[in-house]
Amino acid sequence: MKSQGASKNEANNAAQAAPAVKAEEKPAEKIDFSNVKIEPLFEENVDFDTFSKSDFRAVKIEACEAVPKSKKLLKFTLNDGTDRKRTILSGIHEYYEPEELVGKTAIAIVNLPPRKMMGIDSEGMLISAVHEEDGREGLHLLMVDEHIPAGAKLY
Structure with a gap:
């Protein structure tokens, strides 16, 4: 009688012996962070x-x-x-055009008290990453995989 470990080893050996089918590999794009500055930690x-x-x-x-x-x-x-739509205002127009964000999944803090901005109640805050690069401020709205459903809690 074979132990379970032996069966697993045989399956692994068979998988290794089968011809490998490689997916088309793209070289990973290198990002040069040498000119990027971030704010110090609190x-x-x-x-x-x-x-x-x-x-x-x-x-x-x-x-x-x-x-x-x-x-x-x-x-x-x-x-x-939830059953209602949430309105959030964010000062990121310098970095994004509205149409490029529709359909994306972002991260928000949803339990902040409403805050009036330009006469409109903003009901939370979208999360962004801010940095300085070559003397200019950069900002990236944090977006997550489209398969994550609306309302999923982040820990």
């Missing part, structure tokens, strides 16, 4: 209970438009997994 710690009060969720961007009379603000209509 020296003050936040206790876990305070941090865990922030409700991070995946949100689907259903609509996005420039806010009239604002050079910076974009108005997002978001599916946050």
Whole structure:
């Protein structure tokens, strides 16, 4: 009688002996971070209970438009997994055009109190990464895989 380990070894050996089918390999694009500066880390710690009060969720961007009379603000209509649409304003128009964000899945903090911006209630905050490169500020809206459903909690 063969042990289970022997069966697994035989299966592994058979798999290794089978001709390998390689997927088309693309060389990974190298990114030069030598000219990138990031903000220093906070020296003050936040206790876990305070941090865990922030409700991070995946949100689907259903609509996005420039806010009239604002050079910076974009108005997002978001599916946050509930029955109502959530509106969040974000000052990222310098980095993105509204139409390129529709259909993407982003990350938002959804339990902040509403804040009026240009007369519109913003019901949360979208999460972005900010850095300096070659003397200019850069910003990337954090987006997650499209297979993550609206409302999924992030830990």
